[in-house]
Amino acid sequence: MAENPFGDSAPQGEKRNYLVLISASKDNAALAQKFLKNIQSLVDKNAAPLWIDSKGAGVFVSTEQVASEIWSDTLDGTNHDDATSIKDILVVEVGADWAARRDAKTEHWLSTHVGNPRPVPYERQRRRRY
Numbered sequence: 407m408a409e410n411p412f413g414d415s416a417p418q419g420e421k422r423n424y425l426v427l428i429s430a431s432k433d434n435a436a437l438a439q440k441f442l443k444n445i446q447s448l449v450d451k452n453a454a455p456l457w458i459d460s461k462g463a464g465v466f467v468s469t470e471q472v473a474s475e476i477w478s479d480t481l482d483g484t485n486h487d488d489a490t491s492i493k494d495i496l497v498v499e500v501g502a503d504w505a506a507r508r509d510a511k512t513e514h515w516l517s518t519h520v521g522n523p524r525p526v527p528y529e530r531q532r533r534r535r536y
Contacts, residue, residue: 421468423500423519424476429462429493437488438463441480441495448479456511462493466500466515473497 426445430438442463446453450467457464467476476497481489503524506513516523526532 419470421470422472424467424469424473425498425500426465426467426476426480427462427494427496427498428464428480429495430460431493432460434488434491435460437484437492440484441492444480444482445476448482449476456515466512466519468519473499 428438428441438458442453442455442458442465445465445467449471450469453465453467455463455465469476471479474497477495480495480497500516500520502520504516504520505523506516
């Protein structure tokens, strides 16, 4: 990478991958839907939920933002009562190692955005028993 003549050596425009988990209840499922729309409009227009059910949603995002910015944008436009009525929101950066069920949406997204997971070292590989 070329050195920045203005002295700022932080990488610019580097996208990172995150998993946003929204824990909701039946009473505030509509609020979880609003949070999902906030993610799609303010964080990653290509974000699509992996699942949505009566207990919450899980969304993969790819963005230049950091976790705290994703958190704030997710809660954008909500009042204090709404923000505290949701059970929890967790924003986790996806690293180089992962595991998922084969042929699942999660496996496809992770392999496309993150790459292949780390292999098990040879000396720790389990022998299959039939």
